[in-house]
Amino acid sequence: MLMPRLVNPAFGDPGLYVDFRNEKRALLFDIGDIAALAPRKLLRLSHVFVSHAHMDHFMGFDWLLRVSLGRDVAVRLFGPPGFVDQVAHKLAAYTWNLVDSYPGDFSVLVSELSPQGRLASAQFRCRRRFERETLEDASVDDGVLVDEAGFRVRAAFLEHRTPCLAFAVEEKAHVNIWRNRLEEMGLPVGPWIRDLKDAVLEGAPDDTPIRAGWKESGERKERVLALGELKARVLQIVPGEKLCYVTDAAFSEQNARRIIELAKKADLLFIESVFLHEDVDQAQMKSHLTARQAGEIARAAGARDVVPFHFSPRYAGRESELRAELELAFRGGSSGKAPG
Numbered sequence: 001m002l003m004p005r006l007v008n009p010a011f012g013d014p015g016l017y018v019d020f021r022n023e024k025r026a027l028l029f030d031i032g033d034i035a036a037l038a039p040r041k042l043l044r045l046s047h048v049f050v051s052h053a054h055m056d057h058f059m060g061f062d063w064l065l066r067v068s069l070g071r072d073v074a075v076r077l078f079g080p081p082g083f084v085d086q087v088a089h090k091l092a093a094y095t096w097n098l099v100d101s102y103p104g105d106f107s108v109l110v111s112e113l114s115p116q117g118r119l120a121s122a123q124f125r126c127r128r129r130f131e132r133e134t135l136e137d138a139s140v141d142d143g144v145l146v147d148e149a150g151f152r153v154r155a156a157f158l159e160h161r162t163p164c165l166a167f168a169v170e171e172k173a174h175v176n177i178w179r180n181r182l183e184e185m186g187l188p189v190g191p192w193i194r195d196l197k198d199a200v201l202e203g204a205p206d207d208t209p210i211r212a213g214w215k216e217s218g219e220r221k222e223r224v225l226a227l228g229e230l231k232a233r234v235l236q237i238v239p240g241e242k243l244c245y246v247t248d249a250a251f252s253e254q255n256a257r258r259i260i261e262l263a264k265k266a267d268l269l270f271i272e273s274v275f276l277h278e279d280v281d282q283a284q285m286k287s288h289l290t291a292r293q294a295g296e297i298a299r300a301a302g303a304r305d306v307v308p309f310h311f312s313p314r315y316a317g318r319e320s321e322l323r324a325e326l327e328l329a330f331r332g333g334s335s336g337k338a339p340g
């Protein structure tokens with residue numbers, strides 16, 4: 001189960017920490033000021049997704065490095081074009097003459113996505129003084145950067161006068177087992193349950209044979225059942241949640257279309273709302289969204305709920321106006337003229 005939380009209050013640096021219930025791991029979207037995240041939270045990170053390398057989205061990398069040094073942990077980073085060099089430059093800014101004696105070998109695997117769907121990657125390992133080890137390029141289908149058994153992360157390119165990535169995390173369905181019904185069928189639990197769940201999560205057809213194996217008074221027993229029968233009788237399939245993180249985007253038809261596609265029917269959309277719409281010219285000039293534009297995009301995407309962030313400091317004391325403007329547009333209230 002995904003537990004998302006903005007790293008900072010809405011006037012602070014953008015960032016979304018997504019924790020997993022019952023799993024020792026978390027994801028981070030943008031890594032600006034991360035002082036609010038305790039080291040134990042940083043050490044849970046398996047992946048960090050960086051929208052673009054403006055300082056407010058990337059300066060926290062140094063702190064993650066500091067906390068992780070000397071430990072046997074690995075973190076995977078993703079970013080837009082030029083990102084592998086940018087991480088390499090950060091790592092090259094320090095002196096690494098004493099790393100041989102460190103107890104663990106912290107490693108960073110960095111990938112940058114191109115708009116054509118190529119993924120260029122390099123690895124940097126502490127024991128090798130973070131020298132770049134270039135890895136083979138890969139290709140990415142439909143923006144999917146990570147595809148694990150439990151979830152998938154997809155990226156879309158937005159224009160912010162520099163390419164900027166927006167991200168969606170789609171949790172795959174959960175599969176629960178009705179133990180009592182399993183017992184009624186005379187089937188004990190065992191490692192075969194894992195295979196059964198995997199088959200469901202992989203979308204295997206209903207006639208897929210599932211081998212239920214167990215030991216009974218020293219004897220090996222096995223029964224083969226069709227996946228469809230087990231689905232109908234002993235499984236409860238709960239659809240997964242979808243979260244979306246969208247920041248630093250100019251308001252344009254193309255950006256709006258891409259955000260709407262990425263965030264389609266998201267359960268929760270985190271979207272920047274940097275300016276009030278009264279300052280739409282400023283927003284346009286700085287390649288950011290207004291709260292009203294963000295609300296209208298969230299509405300068009302059919303998001304179930306929306307959370308604004310990345311408020312401009314110029315609105316200190318006017319937080320409620322930004323929130324109200326987004327909310328009104330999201331609920332489809334009349335807001336005067338169309339966004340310009």
Ligand SMILES: [Zn+2]
Nearest residue numbers: 052054160248
């Ligand atoms: Zn930016």
Ligand SMILES: [Zn+2]
Nearest residue numbers: 054056057248
């Ligand atoms: Zn920003």
